Amino acid sequence: MSITLTVREYARLTTSHVAHPDLDIAQVSPTVFDWLCDLNASFSQAGAALVQVQDRRWLKLDNYVGALESPCGTRIEILPKHFEQGDCIQQSRTLLRRMIQASLNLPAREVGAASLQRFDAPLTEWVMGRFLEALDHLVKRGIRFDYHRVEEEQPYLRGQLNTVRQMRQAPSRRHQFQISHDVFLPDRPENRLLKAALGIVCKATQDPSNWRLAHELRSLFHDVPVSRDIAQDLKQWQHDRLMAHYQPVKPWVELILQQQTPLAVAGEWRGMSLLFPMERLFENYVAACLRETLASGATVSAQVSGEHLCIHRDKQVFQLRPDLVVEHNGKRWVMDTKWKRLDSEMKGKHYGLGQADFYQMFAYGHKYLGGEGDLVLIYPRRARFQDALPVFEYAPGMRLWVVPFDLELGRLVCGDAVSLPFCSSHVDGSV
Missing domain, CATH: 3.40.1350 (Trna Endonuclease; Chain: A, domain 1)
Structure with missing residues (x-):
């Protein structure tokens, strides 16, 4: 069973017992503690610092916000250190989502009563929920297919006969036809990326409604192959008029696949982890708001x-x-x-x-x-x-x-x- 831990910037984490845990001090398991130390070492090689190791039992988080998911299933939600009174968790979550949405230019939508009831969910569930809503809307409008040339051997004629290959066949196989024809398939870069993001959501979500919708949508992508090169497929994402209804879901796909976040967790373990340097997030948020005013x-x-x-x-x-x-x-x-x-x-x-x-x-x-x-x-x-x-x-x-x-x-x-x-x-x- 996974555990969700909510803290904020510069919080201190320890393996020792904490009598009164809050947003600034919390207890983690030795497994999570060691994983954070290893993760910080990889960050340090890239010139960043995720945590400050104070001694063998204490860690101090840096100015990153977002969410981390450890291999053992523990989720650490890191909120901005801004509010001091009232419901700091819900206010900070609301602020963080607003800043991420404005900074990354994510599509906005009207907030209804149902979404307001779920607005206190952690960041990762919010991202996955918005992705599933956009994907559900896309599926209702129709998934784009494309023609693919297939060359095969069949006992019947279909499409075009490859005369050269047919003439080179052994006499014992003259009853087989070497043909080539087009097949209308959903094998497109956009659909492969949607399936990849959907696979991550199916494994990571803990919200019952998200889980149900994710598996319903996953069955519709059964015939779509798995993306072998996410970066290349993102470059091949088309933006023409026929693909206009795919555009609202693209930013959420990039966010889940960790291609557009200011800092993504790299390595073999790729849980639902999203980290943002708070300095850069604040800068982008101010710039986005200034452009509007x-x-x-x-x-x-x-x-x-x-x-x-x-x-x-x-x-x-x-x-x-x-x-x-x-x-x-x-x-x-x-x-x-x-x-x-x-x-x-x-x-x-x-x-x-x-x-x-x-x-x-x-x-x-x-x-x-x-x-x-x-x-x-x-x-x-x-x-x-x-x-x-x-x-x-x-x-x-x-x-x-x-x-x-x-x-x-x-x-x-x-x-x-x-x-x-x-x-x-x-x-x-x-x-």
Whole structure:
């Protein structure tokens, strides 16, 4: 029987007994503990860190959110560390889903009463449920078939006779015909990927309604062969008019097959595991929300890389990559997102701001704005950081604004401070 463990970023895990487990401290089995250590070693080889090993009995999670499934069946759900009051689990799950859906541009749909009752399910069940709903809708509209050329030997004529092969047959086999013909089959890259994702869902889901629907749909893909190369099949996914009804399900297929997640769990064990670096997820979420609220004609560019810090031996070195650049009517704003808690009352400690971030923004201002304009640092809004901080001035004409972003509303909160080009419906201070 599988176990589901719900924690949040930077939680501590131990094999020892925990008297009062919560979202920040929990007990895991020695098997899961060792598996996390091995998984962290593979992450470290790729330049990332999943956990911090404090000693032989304690692990501290890093800033990844999502879900992990161990080979022994234990599921670890990791939520964002943002809410402090109320039902933190349900609020965090709702926030995480909203951020993933906006960041990966997943198709949205109207939420009915039935889905609201299941909205407190873990992330993996939510992803699988949305995939099954999209697949069920696709199946009702019809699965696409394609013609495949078949060359075979039969005692009857069908299609075209291969005269060369027929003439080369031994006299004792002249009663057999060498023929080639077309067969209308569901063997397409799109259907092979759907079957692969459906196979994962059938094994991973623990929700009764998901399990029932998954096995009903699986029987409809009985004649579809298994995908031998998922990456190649994804490249061959067609987007023409006849395949338009396949498009809503594609993002969920890519998510389940772990091809589009910012970080997927690699290795022999491929359970239903989805991990997202919270810094990158926050950046993508802010960018997606800004694109919806900016005025017509304004553009948002992510990870711009046109400038370098200096030149060495006629070569540009130390590339500068701000998270976001907003442009409108010839004016430019350079922004960076930081998934960190600020405290507007900690004036003596500079509100919890990092000096290195200010040096970084100073370089952005000189290289991307020519030493004159507005720079913006964006942090998540919380109880102790409700409004934009007083402006920081690098020099006359170059200013740095530190503003909160409302995660629940998906809006930048900057009041009248930063003259960003937002729609007229968002000029009341909560952008």
